[in-house]
Amino acid sequence: MWSSHRGEPGRDRPTLEEIARWRRRHGAPDNEIPAGVGVAVLLGHTEEAAVGITQLEAFSAGFRFTLAVRLRRPRAGLAPGGLYMLIGAHIRPDTEIPPADRLLLGLEYANGDRASTLTEMDFPGSATVDDGQLILTSQSGGGGDLTVDQSYWVSPLPPAGPVTFVLSWPGFGMPESRAEVDGALIREAAARSVELWPEEPLAEPPEPTPPPRPDTGWFSYGPEPDTP
Numbered sequence: 001m002w003s004s005h006r007g008e009p010g011r012d013r014p015t016l017e018e019i020a021r022w023r024r025r026h027g028a029p030d031n032e033i034p035a036g037v038g039v040a041v042l043l044g045h046t047e048e049a050a051v052g053i054t055q056l057e058a059f060s061a062g063f064r065f066t067l068a069v070r071l072r073r074p075r076a077g078l079a080p081g082g083l084y085m086l087i088g089a090h091i092r093p094d095t096e097i098p099p100a101d102r103l104l105l106g107l108e109y110a111n112g113d114r115a116s117t118l119t120e121m122d123f124p125g126s127a128t129v130d131d132g133q134l135i136l137t138s139q140s141g142g143g144g145d146l147t148v149d150q151s152y153w154v155s156p157l158p159p160a161g162p163v164t165f166v167l168s169w170p171g172f173g174m175p176e177s178r179a180e181v182d183g184a185l186i187r188e189a190a191a192r193s194v195e196l197w198p199e200e201p202l203a204e205p206p207e208p209t210p211p212p213r214p215d216t217g218w219f220s221y222g223p224e225p226d227t228p
Contacts, residue, residue, distance in 0.1 A: 019202060024061060026137050026154050031199055034059045037185050043167040044174035048072045051103065051167055051174065053102065055151075056181070058189035062155030064139070067105060069148040084141070084148050087117070101171035105137050105223035107154060110161025110183065115154075157190055158183035 021113035027051035028034070041053040048071065048117070071083065087103050106116035118122040134156070141150030162180040214220050 009027075023165065024115065025135055026155055027139070028059050028064050029061060029199070031196050031197065032059050033194045034064065035189040035194075037063070037181075037189045039148075039181055039185060041165060041179045041181060043165055043179050044177055046173040047171070048075075049172040049214075051169065051176070053165060053179075054149075056186070057194050058157070058186050060190055060195070061075075062153060062157055063074075063186050063190070064151060066151050067141075067150045067152060069103065069143070069150070071146045074145040078145075082143075082145055084143050087138075087141075087150055088150060102169075104166075104168040105152075106166035108164040108166065109134060109158050109165075111159050116166070121143060124210060157187055184186075 002172040037056040037058055039053075039056050042050065043053060044051045050068075050070045052068045054068045055064075057064055060158075067087070069083065069087070077084075086097065087102055087105075101160050104117055106114065108114045109226065113134040114136040117136065117138070119136065135154065137153050139153055143149060161183055163186065165179050165181070166176065167174060168176040188206045
């Protein structure tokens with residue numbers, strides 16, 4: 001269910017074009033095969049933990065990478081959900097995880113554009129979505145007590161100059177650090193991505209059908225009980 005647009009009272013759901021635009025900005029295109037950039041980056045490394053960037057691959061409108069988190073041995077006292085819940089994008093503000101234990105990841109382009117796992121992601125149709133805004137959003141991921149692999153989507157493609165990855169995980173011995181990847185390598189890989197077929201327009205979703213109700217009893221009535 002779509003929530004009302006900010007600044008647009010009375011609108012209950014975005015248009016198909018707004019949804020399509022949001023999808024293009026917040027996820028890899030379904031109709032492309034990406035090209036590998038061929039770069040891996042170690043962001044942080046101690047005797048007990050390591051964090052790196054792997055599987056960096058580029059599309060025509062952005063790039064995707066995997067954040068690889070490794071522990072040498074299980075850490076006692078992790079919050080419910082374990083290691084996976086310490087990655088910034090998955091932490092609810094009301095959890096009791098100490099701030100120092102939270103793994104924070106950020107990106108900065110050579111033109112000064114920045115994004116991080118603390119950035120709020122706008123929902124489809126939001127008027128605040130800017131086609132030039134740097135977006136870093138989590139995709140699929142998972143892991144256990146010792147490993148987590150979490151993929152991220154970044155859009156748009158970087159301008160000329162370095163792409164700076166910023167890591168902060170002080171609770172695991174990693175103060176704020178930076179590592180750079182040449183943005184030209186990502187753009188060159190994006191030029192090698194393959195479009196499989198033209199993007200299909202979104203179809204209007206069918207109107208939702210209410211679930212069947214029992215013939216008798218409390219659940220046989222709608223929100224406003226019928227008169228027997």
